[in-house]
Amino acid sequence: MDFLPSEDPGAAEARRLDETDPLPTLRAEFHVPAAPDGGEAAYFAGNSLGLQPRAAAQLVNEELLDWARLAVEGHHHGRRPWVGYHELLREPAARLVGALPHEVVAMNSLTVNLHLMMATFYRPAGDRTRILIEDSAFPSDSYAVGSQAVHHGLDPAETVVRLRPRPGEEHLRTEDVVGRLEREGDRVALVLLGGVNYLTGQLMDIPTITKAGRAAGAVVGWDLAHAAGNVPLRLHDWDVDFAAWCSYKYLNGGPGAVAGCFVHERHVRDASLPRLSGWWGNDPATRFAMAPDFVPVASADSWQLSNPPILAMAPVLASLRIFDRVGMDALRAKSRRLTGYLADRLAGIDGLEVITPSDPAWRGCQLSIRVADAAGLVRRLADEAGVIADAREPDVVRLAPAPLYCTFADCHRAAEALAALLR
Incomplete structure (x- = not known):
């Protein structure tokens, strides 16, 4: 099922928003899971487990190398001494x-x-x-x-x-x-x-x-x-x-x-x-x-x-x-833009109820949706659309467009997939 046809005007608008946003995405600095079609998934589960920064492996490996090279002396003589x-x-x-x-x-x-x-x-x-x-x-x-x-x-x-x-x-x-x-x-x-x-x-x-x-x-x-x-x-x-x-x-x-x-x-x-x-x-x-x-x-x-x-x-x-490097104020501003865009897209979909506050001042980047068979819907989103969200019993799906790596295109893709699956 193609949730993002190339002629879709909504997809084009989402790409335009990504290209012109004051804070460009830092997605390239993270490992993003693959979607079933081989591309990158739209990852909305950062409120459960965030994506791995690409820099993390290097920092861990440097400590492993210091451990191998220095053993106990790494506490005081490693490149980042362990004692402090x-x-x-x-x-x-x-x-x-x-x-x-x-x-x-x-x-x-x-x-x-x-x-x-x-x-x-x-x-x-x-x-x-x-x-x-x-x-x-x-x-x-x-x-x-x-x-x-x-x-x-x-x-x-x-x-x-x-x-x-x-x-x-x-x-x-x-x-x-x-x-x-x-x-x-x-x-x-x-x-x-x-x-x-x-x-x-x-x-x-x-x-x-x-x-x-x-x-x-x-x-x-x-x-x-x-x-x-x-x-x-x-x-x-x-x-x-x-x-x-x-x-x-x-x-x-x-x-x-x-x-x-x-x-x-x-x-x-x-x-x-x-x-x-x-x-x-x-x-x-x-x-x-x-x-x-x-x-x-x-x-x-x-x-x-x-x-x-x-x-x-x-x-x-x-x-x-x-x-x-980025700062929470800039991230919060982008979060409000992304979450507001996703909230607007979800508002027109029959069969779901957003239970997160509608006022952006009283929510973070998570939008919680009350819907029948939440767990089943989350599985279908991942398997059929490459959209990764999570479910909380008995009837809530959570979508978190984390501003470090989520995009307007991800939000459009999630909304299109939800609308199609709920139909």
Whole structure:
């Protein structure tokens, strides 16, 4: 089935938009999967796993060569010495999320980092025990907060408060979240929401909710798995207490890539905060004294447990260099153009419902579609049209035109394929 005939005026317009866009595509810097016809696929699953930067293999190979050439001496004498390798990721990651460099550390995986943060910042006492999350939180977040409640001897059914949209609506309203905090905030110990909801693609009002949560006396943390590398963030200025994100979605760091963590400056210098400690969180000035007493370094590094996994960090470094070169403001602007174009094309297709906010200010680059047999539709998109998307049970297809490598031609191709398959 040919979804892009050469005489299609829509295809010609999409190509014109690609040729004239203020930010030319960086697609050539990534490995793109093949379509069934032998060409490149239209890849819309970067909100699940980003494409591999072509520079990643070189960086990984350089570390393998240093390992072969230097063995243990690579810790101090490699081309990028391993003992401080995580420092290479610090400043580009801080620019990505709007933080001061000492507020950011690359470590572990997302849910491990959330647990480490909650070990410090979830301190239930008296009536203040509750944890606020969104009802449609990613399952791992639900598991994490529930297990934290159990760890403190509390009943998750009473401790974890799940915020739901109004009847008949898909999204949480900011005023409803703020109102809940104003009414019941004296019982809330922790607010932990997704910056961009994984299912609907809704971008939450992070600064407003953070302000309301902190005014209520709660700690406010954010899961930025679908926000980091997708939308501009200003975590320091917004006064967020902590945040964590993965690096394998929009950040293109590879499957299971090393995650990131933010801890606000007002906390990182507080050595009295309880934390789960490990060797690499100790002050580097005394780390190799091998003393039994923990001396936390005055940065987010003090939550770091172990020495950095070099081979896993190298692809993240390759991707962060691209984000640093292009900048989130330019990427966000292109994202709005691409996603707006795709949203306009989807609006005319019968048989699907876009459940992502229509206002570009309150969405990233993901568009979620409610449609019958979502999993089957995703398989047919890939097999028959070379369009790679993903499905979330029971009835949602997610399309994410990531601006680093997706094009207007990809969006046109996806819309044409959806229209044909749904017919």
